[in-house]
Amino acid sequence: MQIQYILEVVGTCFFAISGALAANDKAKPDWFGASFIGFITSIGGGSLRDILLGSYPLVWVHDLNFVYAIFIGVVLASIFFKVLIRLRKTFFLFDTVGIAMFTIVGTEKALSLGVNPVIAAIMGMFSAIMGGVIRDVLTNEIPIIFKKEVYATACLCGAIAYLSLGYFGLERNCNFIISALIIIGIRLVAVKMNLSLPKFIKEDK
C-alpha cells in the first residue's frame, strides 16, 4: 500500500495547486486566500465524506504529510504560476488522474466502514468532487459540476465499476487501476469530444 499512500499525498498536492490556480482566476486572492482555498479544495471532499460517515479522526488531522503536501502545492503554484498556466493541458491530465484516484480511495474507505455499496459510490464521488464544489462556493461561482463537463458523472461511473468488478471477484489492485482508467477515459473523451449530459429540462423552442 506504500505506493498508493505516496500517490494520495501527491494527489493532494496537485489538488492544492489546482485549487490555488482556480481561486486566482476568480477572486484574485492574496497569499493567504490562495493558500486557504488550495487547502479547502484539497481536504474538502475527503473531510466531508468522513464527517458524513462519522469516521474520525479526519485523515489530514491525523497525518501531517497531507498538510505539508498542500503547503508545497500552494508554494509551487505561486512560483511556477506562468509555467503551470501554459501547462493547463498537462495539468488537466493530472487533475483527472487525481479525481480518479480520490474516487476509488473514497469508495474503498466508505466500504471498509461497512456501508451499503450505493452509499459507498456516492461517498467515493463526494471525495473527488466536493472539494471543488466548496472552492466554487467560496469564490462565489456556481459550481461547475452543475453545468459543464462530464465530471462528477465520470467519478460515479468509476465508483460503480469498482464496486461491480469487486463484486465479481476481480483482484483489488487490478480493479483499482481499471476503475481509475474508466474515470480518466470517460472524462478525457467527454472533454475531447465536447460531450455533456443533457440539460435537466429542455428549453422549448
Place this chain on the structure above:
Amino acid sequence: MQIQYILEVVGTCFFAISGALAANDKAKPDWFGASFIGFITSIGGGSLRDILLGSYPLVWVHDLNFVYAIFIGVVLASIFFKVLIRLRKTFFLFDTVGIAMFTIVGTEKALSLGVNPVIAAIMGMFSAIMGGVIRDVLTNEIPIIFKKEVYATACLCGAIAYLSLGYFGLERNCNFIISALIIIGIRLVAVKMNLSLPKFIKEDK
C-alpha cells in the same frame, strides 16, 4: 410508527422534486446537477442536524429507502416538469406539509438525544430549512429565508408549540398533528396575506 416512516420517505421524495425544480429555475443544470441539488436539498437539513448533534449514522447513510426516494423524486421532476410547474400551488402545499413534518421529526430526534428543549427547537427548524439554504448557496442565490415569507419562523413556532404541548402532557400523536398544523397554518396565512417579518433595520426614507 409505520405511517410516520412512510410519510418521512414520501416527504424526502417531495423535497427532492422541489430541489430539482428550484435548481432548474436558476442554474439550468444538466441531469447530474439537478439530481445532485435534489439530493442535497433532501438530505441537507437532517444531515446537518445529525452532524451538529453528533448522531451517527446519518439516516440516509443507514437506510437506502431515503436515497431511492430522492432518485424517484428527481426522475419524476424531470418527466413531469411541465405539469409540476403548472401545479406550483398544489406543490407549494406539499412543500409546506413537508417542512412541517421535518420540523417535528427533527425536534423529536434532538430531544431523544437528550438536548435542552431550546436546542431541540433550533434543531427541528434546521432539519426543515437547511437543505434549502444549502441549495440556495450552491446555486449562488441569497437564501430566500433571509428575505421573504414567514418560512423558518413558522417552523420555529411549530417546534416551540410541539415542545410546549408535550410539556403540558399532550399525547404524542395528537401533538404531532397539532404542531404540524400550526406550521402549515402560519405559512399559508403568511403567503396568502403577503405577510412578512419586519426588516431587521428600518431604512430611513
Place this chain on the structure above:
Amino acid sequence: MQIQYILEVVGTCFFAISGALAANDKAKPDWFGASFIGFITSIGGGSLRDILLGSYPLVWVHDLNFVYAIFIGVVLASIFFKVLIRLRKTFFLFDTVGIAMFTIVGTEKALSLGVNPVIAAIMGMFSAIMGGVIRDVLTNEIPIIFKKEVYATACLCGAIAYLSLGYFGLERNCNFIISALIIIGIRLVAVKMNLSLPKFIKEDK
C-alpha cells in the same frame, strides 16, 4: 477560569452583533434572517472546529448561555443599530479582541484533544474566522478574508506564538494574554497602515 468563561460568552455576544450588522449591510434581511446570520457567525467557527476534530457535544449545544448571549447580541444590534454603526471604530476593537480570544481558546481546545501543534494552529484560526466566512457565503459575498486586511493571518500568527511560547514553558495565563495581544497588534497595525498581504499572483504590467 471563571473570567475566561465570561469573556467567551461576551465574545460570542459581540460576534452575534457583528454578524447581524454585517448581514444587514448586504442582504437587508428580516428579523429572522438577521438573527440567523448572527447565530451562524457566532457559532460557525467553533462548531466547524469541533466537527473537524470530532469533539462532541458542540459547546453551544451543551451550554445554553452561548445561545442566550447570541440572542441578546441580535436584540442589541437591532435596538442600538444607529449607535453601533457610529461606533464602528470602537466596535472594530471589540471584534479584534474577539477573534484574538477565539483563536487562542480554539488552539487550546484542539491541543487538549491531542492533535499536533500544526493542526492546533489551523483549528485556532478556523475558530476565529470560519463564522465570518460562512456568513459571507450565506450573504453571497466573496469572503473578505480572501481579499483584504491581515485578518486570518493575524490569527494564525497568534496561534503560532501561543504554541511557541507554551513550548518554551511560558505560564499559560501570561501566554494567553501575550498571544492575544500579538493578534490584536498585528491587525490594528495592518488596518492603521493599510497593509495587506501580497497578491498571490502579481498581475503583469
